Amino acid sequence: MKNVPGSAEPESLYELSWNYAEDSKFAFDANTGTLIDVNPAAETLMGCSRDELIGRHVTLLHPESERERVKVEFQKAAQKPSRHAGFHIQRPNGQCVPVMISSSKSVTVGPVSLLICVFRDITEQMEREHRLAAQNWALSAYAGAALALGKAESPEGLFQAICNAVATEPVYLLAMIGMAEYGPEKRIRIAASAGTAMGYLDGLHLSWSEDDPAGRGPTGVSIRTGKTQILEETETSLAFEPWLERARQFGINSGIAVPFNVDGGERGALIVYASRTNAFESMAIEVFENLADQIGRGVHAIDQERLLRAERAGRAKMEEQLTKALLAMVAPIVLAMEMRDPYTTGHQSRVADIAVAIGAEMGWEEQRLHGLRVAAQVHDIGKISIPAEILTKPGKLSAAELAMIQGHSDIGYTILKDIPFPWPVAEIVRQHHEKLDGSGYPKGLKADQLLPEAKVLAVADIVEAMASYRPYRAGIPLDTVLAQIESEAGTKLDEKIVRVCVTLFREKRLTVAGWLRR
Numbered sequence: 001m002k003n004v005p006g007s008a009e010p011e012s013l014y015e016l017s018w019n020y021a022e023d024s025k026f027a028f029d030a031n032t033g034t035l036i037d038v039n040p041a042a043e044t045l046m047g048c049s050r051d052e053l054i055g056r057h058v059t060l061l062h063p064e065s066e067r068e069r070v071k072v073e074f075q076k077a078a079q080k081p082s083r084h085a086g087f088h089i090q091r092p093n094g095q096c097v098p099v100m101i102s103s104s105k106s107v108t109v110g111p112v113s114l115l116i117c118v119f120r121d122i123t124e125q126m127e128r129e130h131r132l133a134a135q136n137w138a139l140s141a142y143a144g145a146a147l148a149l150g151k152a153e154s155p156e157g158l159f160q161a162i163c164n165a166v167a168t169e170p171v172y173l174l175a176m177i178g179m180a181e182y183g184p185e186k187r188i189r190i191a192a193s194a195g196t197a198m199g200y201l202d203g204l205h206l207s208w209s210e211d212d213p214a215g216r217g218p219t220g221v222s223i224r225t226g227k228t229q230i231l232e233e234t235e236t237s238l239a240f241e242p243w244l245e246r247a248r249q250f251g252i253n254s255g256i257a258v259p260f261n262v263d264g265g266e267r268g269a270l271i272v273y274a275s276r277t278n279a280f281e282s283m284a285i286e287v288f289e290n291l292a293d294q295i296g297r298g299v300h301a302i303d304q305e306r307l308l309r310a311e312r313a314g315r316a317k318m319e320e321q322l323t324k325a326l327l328a329m330v331a332p333i334v335l336a337m338e339m340r341d342p343y344t345t346g347h348q349s350r351v352a353d354i355a356v357a358i359g360a361e362m363g364w365e366e367q368r369l370h371g372l373r374v375a376a377q378v379h380d381i382g383k384i385s386i387p388a389e390i391l392t393k394p395g396k397l398s399a400a401e402l403a404m405i406q407g408h409s410d411i412g413y414t415i416l417k418d419i420p421f422p423w424p425v426a427e428i429v430r431q432h433h434e435k436l437d438g439s440g441y442p443k444g445l446k447a448d449q450l451l452p453e454a455k456v457l458a459v460a461d462i463v464e465a466m467a468s469y470r471p472y473r474a475g476i477p478l479d480t481v482l483a484q485i486e487s488e489a490g491t492k493l494d495e496k497i498v499r500v501c502v503t504l505f506r507e508k509r510l511t512v513a514g515w516l517r518r
Contacts, residue, residue, distance in 0.1 A: 023118045026061075030078045030106035030115040033058040033071075045099075045121060047091035063090045077103035078115055089119060098122050131281050132384065138284035140419045141166040141175075141272075145291050147420055155262075155299045159192035162270070162295060167195035168418075171274050173252055174200055177295070180208050180223050180267040188219060188269075197250035197273060204246075208267075213242060222257035222269045228289060231255035233277045247273070256280045258292035262299045270295060347464060350512060352376035354460035354501070357510045359453075361500045371423025372453050379429050379457060382412030409433050410442045424451060432457040435492040447494075455494040459485060459501050462493075467515045477516040478505060 018025060024042035028035055035056045043050055046061070058074050059067040066087055073084050084101040091097065104116040145165040159177045166175035176193035180186065186209035193201060207215035208223040215221075216239055218229035231254050234240050234247045247253075255273040262268065270292045274280070280288070355376045359369050383391060386408060390401050397405065413430035431454035434440035436447040440458075466481045482502045489498035504510035 023120055026117045026119060028058055028074075028115045028117065030113040033074055035061075036112065036114065042119065045097070045119060046089060047093065047095075052092075061089050063088055063096050074115075077117070078106050081105050098126050129384070131283075135281070135283045135287075136415065136419075137169050137171050137274075137279065138287035141169045141172060142287050142291055143419050143421055145294075147422070156191070158295070158298050160194070162291070163192045163194035166272055166291075171276055171279060172272050173197035173250060173275050174271075174273040176201070176271050178206060178219055178223065178269050178271060185209065186212070186215065188223065191268070195273075197252060200246060200250045200252065200273070217243060218255060218257040219269055219271050222259045222271075223267050226259050226261075226267075228259070228285060229257040230280055230285065231257075232280075251275050253277045254279045256285065256288055258288050260292040260296040262296050266299075268295070347468065348377050348380055350468070351379065351457070351460045351464045354463060354510065354512075355453075355456050357504055358456050358460065358497060358500050361504060362456075362496070368423075368453075371421070371425065372428075372456065374421065374423065375425045375428035375432075375453060376457055376460065378416065378425070379412065379432050379461065380408065381415055381429070382408030382410065384415075385411050406433070406441045424453070427451060428453045428457060432461060434458070436494065437491055439492065456497050459493055459497050463501065463505075464512075467512065469514070475514075475516055479517065482506065 018039050021039060021041055024045040025039040026035060026042055027037040035054055035058065038046070038050050038053050043053070046053060053061075059070045062070050070087070073087075076082060077084070081102075081104055084103065087101060088096040088098050098121070099119045100122050102118045102120070106113050106115045108114075145162050147165070151161070163175040163177060166172050172195060174193065174195035174197040176195075177191045178188040179191045181189055186207050188206035188208055190201060190204075190206075205214045206217070206219055208220040209215040210224060212220075215224065218231050218239065221227075221239075222229045231237055231240055234244055234253055234255070237244075240247070250273075252273040253275055254277050255271065257269050257271045259267065259269045270288065272280075272288065352373045356369050356373050359372050364372070383405075386404055390397070390404060393401070409430050409432065413426045416426035416429055419425070428451055430442065431445060431450055434443065434445045434450055434454065435458070436450070436455075438444045438446040462485060463481055466476045466484065467478050469475045482505060485493055485498050486502060489495040501510075
């Protein structure tokens with residue numbers, strides 16, 4: 001058939017797009033679900049040739065566990081264009097690859113009613129999202145532990161508070177602190193533990209002796225060598241084999257053991273077990289190593305406080321260190337988000353700089369400015385749930401796409417609300433698109449209902465978004481941007497905050513490289 005996939009020679013733009021498209025395209029008989037043709041990209045995705053694929057039923061492209069759902073989705077797809085998430089294709093070697101599927105409406109070509117489906121490999125996207133999730137789990141645990149470090153009054157209380165804080169994150173089934181004993185058997189004493197998998201410890205024998213089989217697991221090795229041990233997947237680790245059956249009973253699939261030292265020669269390790277495989281990627285490892293280091297410092301600090309009766313001074317210093325560490329841990333979240341939308345790289349950092357400059361000019365104290373910066377740096381975290389093609393779409397958004405974009409404030413709140421920041425970061429993020437007159441979103445809040453930080457963030461976000469370059473428009477001159485926010489001062493935006501922002505820019509006490517002045 002001419003102008004249909006499979007023609008001998010490409011004679012149309014349609015055929016050229018079929019043959020040279022990067023996306024994998026599949027043409028099905030809309031009535032039977034039989035595969036009629038595939039493009040070269042589909043052959044690559046499936047790991048087999050066109051001849052091997054043609055004639056297969058749509059369900060046979062997927063693993064058996066998904067086939068019933070595939071039938072239902074295919075019937076829906078024949079009625080109208082749609083997207084289908086949560087599916088995998090299965091290659092001849094058994095490998096399953098996650099895909100996002102987009103289907104056209106069925107069209108009649110000659111005697112055949114065709115349904116064209118585009119399969120997009122989203123392995124890389126899912127890996128990025130997993131890395132971001134792992135960072136978020138660790139950051140949440142660290143934030144809770146940071147509060148514990150600042151409040152503990154004894155080493156024992158410190159250990160237990162750390163374990164409690166880590167185990168608050170559902171993915172971490174068990175958190176424990178093991179301390180090395182120096183008897184002939186070199187046993188490891190469990191000094192504190194918390195989590196839903198506490199039963200794992202019943203009757204557990206641990207050692208840090210190289211001669212004892214119980215000392216060859218991650219906990220013993222980390223204490224003996226002073227090096228972090230990563231258990232990426234319990235099922236494939238030979239070193240963990242003696243504890244594998246016990247781990248299966250409690251749903252443990254990965255773990256980390258991080259050593260620490262206490263002044264006076266004591267050795268210990270922070271051990272965390274997770275329900276997910278590969279739950280400890282590079283940034284999560286750095287977070288837990290930071291935490292383990294703070295444990296050693298925390299025990300020492302507590303002892304010093306007892307001796308010097310300088311409890312308040314010691315805690316203040318520790319809280320300052322932890323606040324700085326917490327700010328540093330936010331950076332990977334920003335990086336992961338910017339990887340999804342490279343056109344807005346630096347947006348959140350620039351918004352943070354503008355917001356903090358405004359807050360400082362208004363006389364806010366340092367701690368409050370720290371909280372404002374953290375909120376600004378993650379204010380668009382909810383956009384992680386929005387497809388990249390919508391974030392970078394140059395044309396007008398549909399009503400559904402606009403609703404998805406506007407939902408990012410609520411999603412950001414959901415992601416951040418359980419992280420025990422010492423500031424109301426989640427609520428600031430949720431409110432940063434609200435307006436004084438109630439015309440904003442997501443809740444339509446009005447002036448007195450808004451946090452001052454959210455009002456500052458709203459102004460900073462608008463200025464940066466308008467003045468910066470986007471792929472679908474040039475940056476708007478700063479003078480025009482400032483005139484725009486002045487026109488909304490007192491109605492949609494806080495009048496004092498706008499006045500401070502405008503003054504900073506017009507007096508050139510606040511500048512952003514690359515912005516047009518007029």
